[in-house]
Amino acid sequence: MxxxxxxxxxxxxxxxxxxxxxxxxxxxxxxxxxxxxxxxxxxxxxxxxxxxxxRDLSASLLARARDLKLTFIIPDGSNEFMARLAEAVRRRASQALSERMHIQTRRIKPLDGDALAHSLDGLDPRDCDCAIIVASQAPSVVAAVDAASRRGVVVMTLVSDLPDSQRRHFIGIDNVAAGRTAGALLGRFLPQGGKVAVIAGSLHLRDHADRLAGFAAVLEAEFAGVAIIGPIEGHDERSQTATLVGDLLARHPDLAGVYNLGAGNAGLVAALQASGRAGAIRVIAHELTEPTRRGLQSGAIDVVLDQNPDGEIRAALAAARSLALGGNGSAVIDPIEIGIFLRDNLR
Amino acid sequence: MxxxxxxxxxxxxxxxxxxxxxxxxxxxxxxxxxxxxxxxxxxxxxxxxxxxxxRDLSASLLARARDLKLTFIIPDGSNEFMARLAEAVRRRASQALSERMHIQTRRIKPLDGDALAHSLDGLDPRDCDCAIIVASQAPSVVAAVDAASRRGVVVMTLVSDLPDSQRRHFIGIDNVAAGRTAGALLGRFLPQGGKVAVIAGSLHLRDHADRLAGFAAVLEAEFAGVAIIGPIEGHDERSQTATLVGDLLARHPDLAGVYNLGAGNAGLVAALQASGRAGAIRVIAHELTEPTRRGLQSGAIDVVLDQNPDGEIRAALAAARSLALGGNGSAVIDPIEIGIFLRDNLR
DNA sequence: TAGGTCATGAGGCACGTACCTCAATCCAAA
DNA sequence: TTTGGATTGAGGTACGTGCCTCATGACCTA
The missing domain is CATH 1.10.260.40 (lambda repressor-like DNA-binding domains)
Known part of the structure; x- marks a missing residue:
């Protein structure tokens, strides 16, 4: 030895x-x-x-005498989860700095592939070793990722993946599994069966599409008594979601459950409460934010499936470090787990 | 700036x-x-x-030119989760070494405070900067922890806490919240109410006692139709648990649910299957191990609440590093999340 | 006032790796 | 055999901190 x-x-x-x-x-x-x-x-x-x-990492970093430059590109707008993600980045920044990683954050127009592509195109390898993006599924984004890679900027995806690109790594939960979890819980909540509505932000987002696939697969295979309505797209936006859910509730007086696999939960809760049926309908949503937290507390939402932004940022930083240093793509990164929150275990 | x-x-x-x-x-x-x-x-x-x-951590570690010596003290025996924990330590060891942390692991007799105390007493500060222990609740352990602290060995608790000691940090999930989660789920699974049995390993373990408290509180407050039987203590041991659950099933033909907040899940599943009532009773257990995994797959277990051992070890190493270096107890450690697994999102 | 203690400054070496220059050597093609 | 590029060796400096020694001055006490 x-x-x-x-x-x-x-x-x-x-x-x-x-x-x-x-x-x-x-x-x-x-x-x-x-x-x-x-x-x-x-x-x-x-x-x-x-x-x-x-290789002694400490000595190596010291000898390089140069910070790793990281750029996070995160959608802006009213999506609370993205705000939470950006906040997690901000929180890590100073610790990261003491580990020689210099972080920069850009917020861009949400659900807009061209804006993302344009932002990527503007990355100079001299002041960005690694870009971490929340990807939307679009040809222009794939092209921009590949171009950045060729320029020498390592690209990683966060939360929503872009599998057919040159991105070196994906950090996020297994969204198919998340959808399956939602389906398995909702099925058990409704032993008598019934109608369940599915709301998405945009099916062009890989994470949303994956969740839907997992959810539908479980219900079909195991809970034949549960029928799916939708999916309807609320574009992760509060008022749009509220309107859509309002219509939905009016059209289906017998609705037994809702699975919102996107954002816009403030609108969902508002519409449920306006209809007077909050609490009588089983609701599963994603991401522990202020609106979902309030929804849990009021009883309008039963379960929130959560991906921990802090954990994701930590993992992203670790991955960036080992990618930019080791060079070999075989960095050991532990997967992000799906968290679960009910009213009774809110932090 | x-x-x-x-x-x-x-x-x-x-x-x-x-x-x-x-x-x-x-x-x-x-x-x-x-x-x-x-x-x-x-x-x-x-x-x-x-x-x-x-302070530049890299340079600091380099200049010390000396490894941080860590000793993990983990219960031995048939408890699968502890094996998983030890395995996670082993997996991290080489990465930790490249970050100048030298890890040593000791396995001791489970559920035996004196064995733990004795092991702690044997720690020499010259070859152990920091001990990470799975604490059992006993006066001798508290005394040993305090003595070790006085000798200059930083002590942290893992999985099961020891709040009234000189331990500098606790790494693990919020076990009260875990119990609440189990209660909230089981309550929703049984809209008609019914009898639910609770099985623990030993109520001298802080984590088990906390889970029980959370579980009972939620059921009492929100699900008046659900009655608790127990807790009964299976000592985290397969055959003992099987016997106890067998008796339980025989005595309560109308049992609607089981919450096993300890280990010994292989025995639980065996007894359920022997009775022919597996699948008809809603079961929630802890820790994703081989037995619980099989239980989920066969349908004998509905939900497994999990604390990720890899995450816990990572957190423990980060905490040890910052405690041994910074000195100030204000290290930013992110909390360990409770994971949830159903048959449909098994990894 | 002499002797002592305490606070502070000045400087240097070490840690292990990255990256640089310059010289020396090798090997294949001409 | 000569030439010239490719390969290798030797040795240095730098990174930022930890830790050591020694010198200097300030202050206190007997």
Whole structure:
């Protein structure tokens, strides 16, 4: 186990000695610099594996003497969850700075692929090593992500993924599983069956589409007595959602449940309360924000499925660090868990 | 905002200049070394605040040139969750090592305060900066924790807390909230009311006692139709739990629900299946392990509330680092969330 | 006033890696 | 064999902090 007498951590010097090469060559291999024959590089790799060398992150960051520049691009507007996300970024900024990561945040027009693409196009690799975006599904966005990657900006997706692009990593919950969870809970809440309405923000958002797919699959497979109405799109917007839900309630006096897989929950709660049927209808929503919190407390919402923004930002920063440093895409990032909140376990 | 011309991070040198003292004095203040007048120390603190200095963690760790020594003390035995916890520690070890944290793990006899106390007493501050323990509630443990603290070993609790001791930090979920969640779910699952049995491992464990309190409170306040049977103690042990649940099922042919807030889930599932009533009784359990996973898949268990061991270990390591370094107890640690799993969102 | 203690300053080395320059060596093609 | 580019070695400095020694001055007490 211990190739070096005392119990000391292996350093680049040890690697050089073990491989029978100079420090400079080890350095070239470790940092992917040119001018090393394949055979020599292999010798070094073998030595690294043999003595179990691990680059000292502290020393590495220190020696680089340069901050990692990160840019978060987050939708603006009335979406409370996005505000929460931006707030989480702000909270982490100072801690991140002490770990040599410099964070910049941009807010852009929501649900607008072109705005996102344009913002990405404006990223200069000299002042942005890594961009973290909440992706919308659009060809122009895919093109902009790929272009940024070619320019040398690592792109990661957050909350909503963009699988067919050059994005290096996705940070967020498993949205299909989230939808399944909602379906499994709602099914158990309605042992007699009934009509359940589904509300989305926009099915062009990958996360919304995934949730819908999971939800519908579970109800179909396990709860045949439950019928789905919709999905209807409220564009993550309070007043639009309120109007739509109002119509819905008027048209279906026997509605037994609602699953809002997008935002706009303030409108949902308002419409439920206006109809006088809040509490009589089982409601599941997403993201613990002020409106959903109030909805839980008043009894208008039964369950909120939550993705922890702080956890996501932490994971994003960790991923950015290892992507920008290690270079090898095999960073160990633990998945984001789906949280659950009822009135009785609100924080 | 930026007191130093260029956008460069503030260093100890900047602090010294701003405070009008020497580097040595800044160093003495920063690291709590003696030989500084109170007035001078205040000047330095003021300068730190004014220019927003933050110690560079990388450089600090590097300069110490010494690993942080951590010792995890985790119950042994058949408790699957504890095995999962130990496994999570093992998985993190190598990453932690590259961040200069050396991890050691001890497994001790479960549910035995004296074994834990004895293990703590054996900790030498020279080879353990910080001990992370799964606490059982016993006077001998409190005494051992306090003694270790006096010797200079920082103690943190994991999963089960020990509030009246010198432990510096607790890492784990809010177990009262977890119990409330179980109660709120089970109540909604049983709109007609009915009898619900509660099984615990040992009420001497703080986490078990907290869960019970939360569970009972919600049922009493919101679901008057649901009656609690128990709690009965299965000592987190498979066969004991199976026997107890077998008796329970025989004595209560009309049992509508079970909440197992401890371990021993393999026994619970076995007894349910032996009785032929699995699937007809709503069951909520804790911790996603092999037995609970199988229970979910077979339909014997409806919901598993989970605390993510990987997340807990990550949080523990972060806390240990900032405690051992910063010294000030005000480390920003984000709370561990309660995860929820049904058959349909198993990972 | 002499001797002592305490507070502070000045300076330097170390930690492990990144990145630079310059010289030396190797190898293949001419 | 010569030439020239590719490869490798040797050695240095820098990053920001921790920790050490030694010198200096201030202040107190006998």
């Amino acid at each position: 211990n190739e070096i007498g005392l119990s000391r951590r292996a350093t680049v010097h040890d690697v050089a000695r073990a491989a029978g090469v100079s420090l400079a060559t080890v350095d070239r291999v470790l940092n992917g610099r040119p001018g090393v024959r394949a055979a020599t590089a292999e010798k070094v790799e073998a030595a690294i594996a043999a003595i179990g060398f691990q | 930026n007191e130093i011309g260029l956008s460069r991070r503030a260093t100890v040198h900047d602090v010294a200049r701003a405070a009008g003292v020497s580097l040595a004095t800044v160093d003495r203040v920063l690291n709590g070394r003696p030989g500084v007048r109170a007035a001078t120390a205040e000047k330095v603190e003021a300068a730190i605040a004014a220019i927003g200095f933050q």
